[in-house]
Amino acid sequence: MTRLSVNINKIATLRNSRGGNNPDLVKAALDCERFGAEGITVHPRPDERHIRYADVRALKKVLTTEFNIEGNCTEQKFIDLVLEVRPAQVTLVPDAEGQLTSDHGWDTLRHRDYLVGIIKVFKDAGIRTSIFVDPVIAMVEGAAETGTDRIELYTADYAHRYHQDKDAAVAPYAAAARKAVELGLGLNAGHDLDLHNLHWFAGQVPGLLEVSIGHALISDALYLGLENTIQLYRRQLQF
Numbered sequence: 001m002t003r004l005s006v007n008i009n010k011i012a013t014l015r016n017s018r019g020g021n022n023p024d025l026v027k028a029a030l031d032c033e034r035f036g037a038e039g040i041t042v043h044p045r046p047d048e049r050h051i052r053y054a055d056v057r058a059l060k061k062v063l064t065t066e067f068n069i070e071g072n073c074t075e076q077k078f079i080d081l082v083l084e085v086r087p088a089q090v091t092l093v094p095d096a097e098g099q100l101t102s103d104h105g106w107d108t109l110r111h112r113d114y115l116v117g118i119i120k121v122f123k124d125a126g127i128r129t130s131i132f133v134d135p136v137i138a139m140v141e142g143a144a145e146t147g148t149d150r151i152e153l154y155t156a157d158y159a160h161r162y163h164q165d166k167d168a169a170v171a172p173y174a175a176a177a178r179k180a181v182e183l184g185l186g187l188n189a190g191h192d193l194d195l196h197n198l199h200w201f202a203g204q205v206p207g208l209l210e211v212s213i214g215h216a217l218i219s220d221a222l223y224l225g226l227e228n229t230i231q232l233y234r235r236q237l238q239f
């Protein structure tokens, strides 16, 4: 079954808005685990606008589920942090500076040599690697050539098209997933997945090992409560 990793960036956003420690990010992460999260995802950005580097270190000490650190691996600071903390998984995201949020996957053909090198660095340290990619067959094939363990399909386009035509929206993802499975790559997905679009996605995309969900899940928790919300998301992944 597909595992749910809860992205807690938005809890850190709320905390940082007042400068204190409310909400307590570490406590919230532990509560997510207690409520059924099967992993915790963070995406420390260079400006530390939500997750701080110190948060990542503090979380590693206490988490008992899979810890997934996403980020821009062209930043030496990010590489050093991941190698120090040694999470279960690192997800490499090609963020440009000042980006509002992640908005594209790697061009795995153009950056093949770079990715081969950086993936080796993390894998040699015993950290599972995942590369963020758009649902394009050539990019999946390129990813397989880098030696990465997994890819994460960037699902914003699916989420935006889901309400117009859910078959057409999911088709490129199902095709990319089939290719990934054929090439022996593990498959993750994330970005803008929510309570409306998640069940259809998970049902149509073969081999989906993990989804990481933050923005919509934390927003839903305002109305539904964190425990109930995590259970509702878990239920979307059951068949």
Ligand SMILES: CC(=O)[C@@H](O)[C@H](O)COP(=O)(O)O
Pocket: 007, 009, 010, 042, 043, 045, 070, 093, 100, 101, 102, 132, 190, 191, 192, 214
């Ligand atoms: C990699 C990815 O898809 C992201 O969803 C990301 O983790 C979200 O980052 P922000 O919370 O900074 O928008």
Ligand SMILES: NCC(=O)COP(=O)(O)O
Pocket: 007, 041, 070, 152, 189, 190, 191, 192, 193, 212, 213, 214, 215, 216, 217
């Ligand atoms: N990798 C995607 C992620 O962690 C969460 O994305 P979102 O649900 O905040 O859009």
